Amino acid sequence: MPVSHTARTISALAANPGCPRRAVLDAAGVNKQQIAAHIGYPAPFGQSQFAITRGNAFEARVTANGAAQLLTLLRDHLGLDVTEVGYTELGEVGGSQSRELRHLHTRHALTGRDHGPRTLFDHPLLRLRVGGRHAYLEPDLIALRLDGTYHVIEVKSFPVIDGQADAAKVVAAAIQSAVYVRALRDLVADAGGDPDRVSHQTILIAPRDFASQPVATSLDIRRQLGVLDRQLVRMAKIADQLALIPDTLTFDLDPDAGGTPRRDPDDLAAAVALVPANYVPECLSTCELCFACREEARDTTGALGKSVREDLGGIEHTAQALALARGQLPSPDRAEIAAQLLRAAQLREQLLGEVI
Ligand code: SF4
Structure with a gap:
């Protein structure tokens, strides 16, 4: 059975939009974590239990008593009028937690006009089409301003110290929020509303x-939304990429009755290798196949990051770059980059000499 997407996995798509391997595996809904483990490159992914518990406790605190604490903050940010505040819990519908029912209920609550003033919607259930299938997504909260503008609210437990938070965590939160904004815009548009009512300010x-x-x-x-939209279009056109790989390709682990994979790991690794990858160091924090792809990309300049790949445009392997830096690979069409590498190597030698 295909694995379901979450905001986290969809966010990760936007982190490396140029990777056909990830696009194909995600569109197929395969469990990349299991594949990575079976071919010998398990990667520890997912939040720690400690982080989840801490996050849940913080969220419970800010949404307690009808989100009283949160409303104080939002009044400053969104200019909410305290007399118009309403709080709607959408976590279940009449005791049912059916995703389809909850999604319909969310749509009705957010876009219906017959319920008086509502400001905060807790546990809404949104839906986004990813690679031909619907993924259900649950942002922390959605706030509706009095002028009819929707704002996605993300509650995170990482600290803001002296006004600064861990930049990587803020970027990850922004990408995740972009996933929710896209899904919320689709919901509003489906209901005949104006999707631009969903703010790009989360x-x-x-x-x-x-x-x-x-x-x-x-x-x-806005930037994250643009990247996400392009990646979703790519996934919708996945047939173009599938046309390049053999019909017989399968990532099936052939599990036995107890769920233990029986497929030959080398055979599975060969199947994975048939789909081109585009490894970048960011994969280490966003994709379960990172250790396998890093090993495969070993000795390539691309593995050193996008900026190095761009600076060394056309030089695929680190051995080539080193040879150019040492003046061992005379090549008229690479004279300029060779001179820069040589200069960089001299500076490095000089600095190391001074340190030692
Ligand atoms: S780890 Fe591999 S499959 Fe995943 S995004 Fe990076 S290159 Fe693509």
Whole structure:
């Protein structure tokens, strides 16, 4: 059975949009974590239980008592009028947690006009089409301003210290928020509304200085939204990529009755290798196949990152770059890059000499 996408896995698509391997595996809905483990490159992925518990406790605190603490923050950020505040819990429908029912209920609650003032929607269930299938997604909260503008709110437990948070975590939160904004825009459009009513300004709620006091920060997610949209279009056109790989290709692990994979790991690794990859160091924090792909990309300049790949345009392997830097590979059409590499190598030697 194909694995379901989450906001986290969809966000990861946007992290390396140029990777056909990831696009094909995700479109096929295969479990990349199991594949990585079976071919000998397990990668520890997913949040630690400690982080999940801490995150849940913080979210419970800011949404307690009808999100009283949160509303104070939002009044500053969105200009909410306290007299018009309404809080709607969408976590279940009449005791049912059916995803289809919850999604319909969310759509009705967010776009219907017959329920009086509503401002905060807790546990809405959105839907996004990814590679031909619907993925159900649950943002922390959606706030509706009095002028009819929707804002996605993400509650994260990483701290904001002296007004600064871990940049990588903020970027990850922005990408995740972009996934929710895209899904919410689709929902509003499906209901006949104007998708531009869903703001590209999302709101990040995080604890201030390790204390339990929350702080709100606006994130402009337009760039992330653009990357995400392009990747979703690529996944919708996955047939173009599938045309390049053999019909017989399968990533089936052939599990026995107990779920233990029986497929020959080398055979599976060969199947994975048939789909071109585009390894970048960012894969280490976003994709379960990172260790396998890093090994495969060993000795290539691309494995050193996008900026190195661009700086060394056309030089595929580190051995080539080193040979050019040592003046061992005379090549008229690479004279310029060879001179730069030589200069960089001399500077490095000089610095190392001074340090030693
Ligand atoms: S780890 Fe491999 S499959 Fe995943 S995005 Fe990177 S290159 Fe692509």
